[in-house]
Amino acid sequence: MTGAAIHLDGVGRVHEDTTRVVALNGIDLTVPAGRFVSVIGPSGCGKSTMLRIVAGLEEPDTGAVTVCGTTPRQAAEEKRLGLVPQQPALLPWLTVLGNATLPAKVNRRHNREPLPDMRALLRRAGLGDAMHQRPAQLSGGMRQRVAIVRAFGLQPDVLLLDEPFSALDEFTREAQQEQLLELWGERGATVLFVTHSILEAVRLSDTVIVMAPRPGRIVDVVDIDLPRPRTQELIRSPEFHAYELSLRDRLRDAFEQNKHDEAAS
Protein backbone atom coordinates (compact mmCIF):
# COMPACT_ATOMS: atom_id res chain seq x y z
CA MET A 1 0.00 0.00 0.00
CA THR A 2 1.33 3.46 -0.83
CA GLY A 3 0.18 7.01 0.01
CA ALA A 4 -1.75 8.17 3.06
CA ALA A 5 -3.37 5.42 5.09
CA ILE A 6 -5.10 7.92 7.39
CA HIS A 7 -5.95 11.49 6.52
CA LEU A 8 -7.75 14.02 8.71
CA ASP A 9 -8.54 17.41 7.31
CA GLY A 10 -9.77 20.11 9.70
CA VAL A 11 -11.54 17.60 11.93
CA GLY A 12 -13.63 19.02 14.77
CA ARG A 13 -15.87 17.32 17.30
CA VAL A 14 -18.01 18.86 20.02
CA HIS A 15 -19.60 16.77 22.76
CA GLU A 16 -22.82 18.36 23.97
CA ASP A 17 -23.71 16.82 27.30
CA THR A 18 -24.47 18.77 30.46
CA THR A 19 -21.66 21.04 29.27
CA ARG A 20 -20.21 21.74 25.83
CA VAL A 21 -16.79 20.17 25.31
CA VAL A 22 -14.71 20.89 22.23
CA ALA A 23 -13.10 17.44 22.13
CA LEU A 24 -11.27 18.18 18.88
CA ASN A 25 -10.63 21.34 16.93
CA GLY A 26 -9.02 21.72 13.50
CA ILE A 27 -7.16 18.40 13.48
CA ASP A 28 -4.99 18.00 10.37
CA LEU A 29 -3.09 14.72 10.25
CA THR A 30 -1.66 12.56 7.51
CA VAL A 31 -0.31 9.13 8.37
CA PRO A 32 1.58 7.54 5.47
CA ALA A 33 1.00 3.83 4.89
CA GLY A 34 3.15 1.57 7.02
CA ARG A 35 4.04 4.17 9.66
CA PHE A 36 3.79 3.61 13.38
CA VAL A 37 2.37 6.79 14.89
CA SER A 38 1.69 7.35 18.59
CA VAL A 39 -0.59 9.95 20.11
CA ILE A 40 0.23 11.33 23.53
CA GLY A 41 -1.35 14.10 25.63
CA PRO A 42 -3.08 14.93 28.91
CA SER A 43 -6.26 13.14 29.87
CA GLY A 44 -9.24 14.63 28.07
CA CYS A 45 -7.32 16.11 25.12
CA GLY A 46 -9.35 14.06 22.63
CA LYS A 47 -7.06 11.11 21.85
CA SER A 48 -9.82 8.50 22.13
CA THR A 49 -12.28 10.73 20.31
CA MET A 50 -9.82 11.04 17.41
CA LEU A 51 -9.32 7.27 17.35
CA ARG A 52 -13.05 6.61 17.40
CA ILE A 53 -13.54 9.02 14.49
CA VAL A 54 -10.78 7.29 12.48
CA ALA A 55 -12.45 3.96 13.35
CA GLY A 56 -15.80 5.23 12.00
CA LEU A 57 -17.48 4.88 15.40
CA GLU A 58 -18.10 8.63 15.67
CA GLU A 59 -18.71 11.24 13.01
CA PRO A 60 -16.78 14.51 13.09
CA ASP A 61 -18.87 17.68 13.28
CA THR A 62 -16.52 19.44 10.88
CA GLY A 63 -13.81 18.37 8.46
CA ALA A 64 -13.20 15.12 6.63
CA VAL A 65 -11.51 11.78 7.31
CA THR A 66 -10.30 9.08 4.97
CA VAL A 67 -8.83 5.67 5.79
CA CYS A 68 -7.12 3.82 2.94
CA GLY A 69 -8.64 6.38 0.57
CA THR A 70 -12.22 5.72 1.64
CA THR A 71 -14.57 6.65 4.50
CA PRO A 72 -13.74 5.10 7.89
CA ARG A 73 -17.05 3.21 7.86
CA GLN A 74 -16.33 1.69 4.47
CA ALA A 75 -12.78 0.79 5.54
CA ALA A 76 -14.25 -0.87 8.64
CA GLU A 77 -16.83 -2.76 6.55
CA GLU A 78 -14.09 -3.98 4.26
CA LYS A 79 -12.14 -5.07 7.36
CA ARG A 80 -9.26 -2.85 6.40
CA LEU A 81 -9.10 -1.41 9.88
CA GLY A 82 -8.96 -2.99 13.31
CA LEU A 83 -9.56 -1.28 16.66
CA VAL A 84 -8.35 -2.27 20.12
CA PRO A 85 -10.39 -0.04 22.46
CA GLN A 86 -9.46 0.95 26.01
CA GLN A 87 -11.97 -1.53 27.43
CA PRO A 88 -12.08 -4.47 25.05
CA ALA A 89 -15.39 -6.32 24.97
CA LEU A 90 -14.99 -10.09 24.91
CA LEU A 91 -17.91 -12.50 24.66
CA PRO A 92 -18.14 -14.14 28.10
CA TRP A 93 -19.44 -17.49 26.82
CA LEU A 94 -16.59 -17.99 24.34
CA THR A 95 -13.08 -19.21 25.19
CA VAL A 96 -10.00 -17.09 24.53
CA LEU A 97 -9.48 -18.97 21.27
CA GLY A 98 -13.15 -18.54 20.31
CA ASN A 99 -13.06 -14.81 21.06
CA ALA A 100 -9.83 -14.23 19.17
CA THR A 101 -10.96 -16.24 16.14
CA LEU A 102 -14.59 -15.17 15.79
CA PRO A 103 -14.26 -11.86 13.90
CA ALA A 104 -11.70 -13.29 11.48
CA LYS A 105 -14.01 -16.26 10.76
CA VAL A 106 -17.13 -14.12 10.42
CA ASN A 107 -15.34 -11.76 8.07
CA ARG A 108 -13.55 -14.37 6.08
CA ARG A 109 -15.31 -13.38 2.88
CA HIS A 110 -13.79 -9.90 3.18
CA ASN A 111 -10.32 -11.19 3.81
CA ARG A 112 -8.03 -11.26 0.88
CA GLU A 113 -5.66 -13.60 2.65
CA PRO A 114 -5.99 -16.98 4.38
CA LEU A 115 -6.88 -16.97 8.05
CA PRO A 116 -3.75 -16.52 10.20
CA ASP A 117 -2.77 -19.22 12.68
CA MET A 118 -4.64 -17.82 15.69
CA ARG A 119 -3.29 -20.47 18.05
CA ALA A 120 0.26 -19.42 17.14
CA LEU A 121 -0.64 -15.73 17.59
CA LEU A 122 -2.14 -16.46 21.00
CA ARG A 123 0.93 -18.42 22.03
CA ARG A 124 3.15 -15.54 20.94
CA ALA A 125 1.01 -13.22 23.07
CA GLY A 126 1.71 -15.44 26.09
CA LEU A 127 -1.82 -16.85 26.05
CA GLY A 128 -0.97 -20.45 25.11
CA ASP A 129 -2.06 -21.81 28.49
CA ALA A 130 -5.18 -19.66 28.60
CA MET A 131 -6.52 -20.59 25.17
CA HIS A 132 -9.44 -22.59 26.55
CA GLN A 133 -10.30 -20.30 29.42
CA ARG A 134 -13.22 -17.85 29.46
CA PRO A 135 -12.80 -14.07 29.81
CA ALA A 136 -13.97 -14.08 33.46
CA GLN A 137 -10.92 -16.20 34.33
CA LEU A 138 -8.47 -13.69 32.81
CA SER A 139 -6.68 -10.68 34.24
CA GLY A 140 -7.29 -7.25 32.67
CA GLY A 141 -3.95 -7.43 30.89
CA MET A 142 -4.74 -10.85 29.44
CA ARG A 143 -8.07 -9.60 28.13
CA GLN A 144 -6.22 -6.73 26.43
CA ARG A 145 -3.86 -9.20 24.78
CA VAL A 146 -6.79 -11.27 23.48
CA ALA A 147 -8.22 -8.10 21.96
CA ILE A 148 -4.91 -7.34 20.25
CA VAL A 149 -4.63 -10.85 18.79
CA ARG A 150 -8.26 -10.62 17.68
CA ALA A 151 -7.56 -7.33 15.87
CA PHE A 152 -4.48 -8.79 14.18
CA GLY A 153 -6.55 -11.79 13.12
CA LEU A 154 -8.49 -9.50 10.82
CA GLN A 155 -5.21 -8.68 9.06
CA PRO A 156 -6.12 -5.00 8.80
CA ASP A 157 -4.20 -2.43 6.79
CA VAL A 158 -4.74 0.07 9.59
CA LEU A 159 -4.62 -0.85 13.26
CA LEU A 160 -5.89 1.56 15.93
CA LEU A 161 -4.92 0.90 19.54
CA ASP A 162 -6.15 2.89 22.55
CA GLU A 163 -3.73 2.46 25.48
CA PRO A 164 -3.55 -1.30 24.91
CA PHE A 165 -0.79 -1.98 27.43
CA SER A 166 -1.89 0.30 30.27
CA ALA A 167 -3.07 -2.64 32.42
CA LEU A 168 0.21 -4.55 32.13
CA ASP A 169 3.19 -4.73 34.43
CA GLU A 170 6.42 -3.31 33.05
CA PHE A 171 8.00 -6.52 31.78
CA THR A 172 4.83 -7.96 30.25
CA ARG A 173 4.35 -4.56 28.67
CA GLU A 174 7.81 -4.74 27.10
CA ALA A 175 7.14 -8.23 25.78
CA GLN A 176 3.84 -7.08 24.30
CA GLN A 177 5.46 -4.05 22.69
CA GLU A 178 7.98 -6.41 21.16
CA GLN A 179 5.24 -8.62 19.78
CA LEU A 180 3.28 -5.68 18.42
CA LEU A 181 6.40 -4.45 16.62
CA GLU A 182 7.01 -7.92 15.16
CA LEU A 183 3.46 -8.19 13.88
CA TRP A 184 3.59 -4.64 12.56
CA GLY A 185 6.84 -5.46 10.74
CA GLU A 186 5.42 -8.65 9.26
CA ARG A 187 2.14 -7.14 8.10
CA GLY A 188 3.40 -3.71 7.12
CA ALA A 189 0.20 -2.29 8.64
CA THR A 190 -0.23 1.36 9.58
CA VAL A 191 -0.58 1.83 13.33
CA LEU A 192 -2.16 4.70 15.27
CA PHE A 193 -1.40 4.09 18.93
CA VAL A 194 -2.63 6.07 21.94
CA THR A 195 -0.46 5.98 25.03
CA HIS A 196 0.30 7.93 28.20
CA SER A 197 3.86 6.59 28.33
CA ILE A 198 6.60 8.73 26.81
CA LEU A 199 9.06 5.83 26.86
CA GLU A 200 6.57 3.60 25.06
CA ALA A 201 5.89 6.28 22.44
CA VAL A 202 9.60 6.80 21.71
CA ARG A 203 10.34 3.08 21.71
CA LEU A 204 7.56 2.16 19.28
CA SER A 205 7.02 5.07 16.98
CA ASP A 206 8.18 6.59 13.73
CA THR A 207 6.28 9.72 14.72
CA VAL A 208 4.77 10.99 17.98
CA ILE A 209 1.81 13.36 17.91
CA VAL A 210 1.49 15.57 21.00
CA MET A 211 -2.01 16.84 21.82
CA ALA A 212 -3.31 19.46 24.23
CA PRO A 213 -6.85 19.94 25.58
CA ARG A 214 -9.52 22.66 25.60
CA PRO A 215 -9.88 22.50 22.72
CA GLY A 216 -8.34 19.15 21.82
CA ARG A 217 -5.69 19.85 19.22
CA ILE A 218 -2.31 18.77 17.89
CA VAL A 219 0.49 20.94 19.29
CA ASP A 220 3.53 19.00 18.07
CA VAL A 221 4.58 16.33 15.62
CA VAL A 222 7.91 14.70 16.45
CA ASP A 223 9.65 12.25 14.14
CA ILE A 224 11.67 9.67 16.07
CA ASP A 225 14.77 9.28 14.01
CA LEU A 226 16.24 6.25 15.79
CA PRO A 227 17.25 2.93 14.22
CA ARG A 228 15.24 -0.25 14.68
CA PRO A 229 15.22 -2.59 16.46
CA ARG A 230 15.14 -0.32 19.50
CA THR A 231 17.13 -2.53 21.81
CA GLN A 232 17.64 -2.14 25.56
CA GLU A 233 21.02 -0.65 24.71
CA LEU A 234 19.42 1.96 22.47
CA ILE A 235 16.75 2.71 25.10
CA ARG A 236 19.56 3.57 27.53
CA SER A 237 21.42 5.72 25.00
CA PRO A 238 21.68 9.54 25.16
CA GLU A 239 19.90 9.79 21.79
CA PHE A 240 16.85 7.95 23.11
CA HIS A 241 16.91 9.93 26.33
CA ALA A 242 17.03 13.21 24.40
CA TYR A 243 13.75 12.31 22.67
CA GLU A 244 12.18 11.43 26.02
CA LEU A 245 13.24 14.77 27.54
CA SER A 246 12.09 16.76 24.56
CA LEU A 247 8.67 15.06 24.57
CA ARG A 248 8.41 15.50 28.33
CA ASP A 249 8.93 19.28 27.91
CA ARG A 250 6.31 19.49 25.19
CA LEU A 251 3.85 17.49 27.27
CA ARG A 252 4.52 19.59 30.34
CA ASP A 253 3.53 22.67 28.35
CA ALA A 254 0.26 20.94 27.41
CA PHE A 255 -0.38 20.00 31.05
CA GLU A 256 0.47 23.46 32.36
CA GLN A 257 -1.93 24.99 29.90
CA ASN A 258 -4.62 22.54 30.98
CA LYS A 259 -4.14 23.47 34.64
CA HIS A 260 -4.23 27.16 33.77
CA ASP A 261 -7.44 26.74 31.74
CA GLU A 262 -9.07 24.71 34.51
CA ALA A 263 -8.22 27.36 37.07
CA ALA A 264 -9.65 30.09 34.81
CA SER A 265 -12.94 28.25 34.16
Ligand SMILES: Nc1ncnc2c1ncn2[C@@H]1O[C@H](COP(=O)(O)OP(=O)(O)OP(=O)(O)O)[C@@H](O)[C@H]1O
Ligand atom coordinates in the same frame (compact mmCIF):
# COMPACT_ATOMS: atom_id res chain seq x y z
N1 LIG B 1 -19.66 10.76 24.84
C1 LIG B 1 -19.21 11.87 25.40
N2 LIG B 1 -20.07 12.80 25.90
C2 LIG B 1 -19.64 13.94 26.45
N3 LIG B 1 -18.32 14.28 26.54
C3 LIG B 1 -17.44 13.39 26.07
C4 LIG B 1 -17.81 12.16 25.47
N4 LIG B 1 -16.70 11.50 25.10
C5 LIG B 1 -15.66 12.29 25.44
N5 LIG B 1 -16.09 13.42 26.02
C6 LIG B 1 -15.25 14.55 26.49
O1 LIG B 1 -14.40 14.92 25.41
C7 LIG B 1 -13.08 15.21 25.87
C8 LIG B 1 -12.08 14.29 25.17
O2 LIG B 1 -12.31 12.96 25.63
P1 LIG B 1 -11.38 11.74 25.15
O3 LIG B 1 -11.89 10.50 25.81
O4 LIG B 1 -11.30 11.74 23.68
O5 LIG B 1 -9.97 12.16 25.76
P2 LIG B 1 -8.64 11.33 25.95
O6 LIG B 1 -7.52 12.24 25.58
O7 LIG B 1 -8.73 10.05 25.24
O8 LIG B 1 -8.63 11.08 27.53
P3 LIG B 1 -7.94 9.88 28.38
O9 LIG B 1 -6.46 10.03 28.22
O10 LIG B 1 -8.38 10.18 29.79
O11 LIG B 1 -8.47 8.58 27.89
C9 LIG B 1 -13.12 15.02 27.39
O12 LIG B 1 -13.32 16.29 27.97
C10 LIG B 1 -14.32 14.13 27.63
O13 LIG B 1 -14.89 14.38 28.90
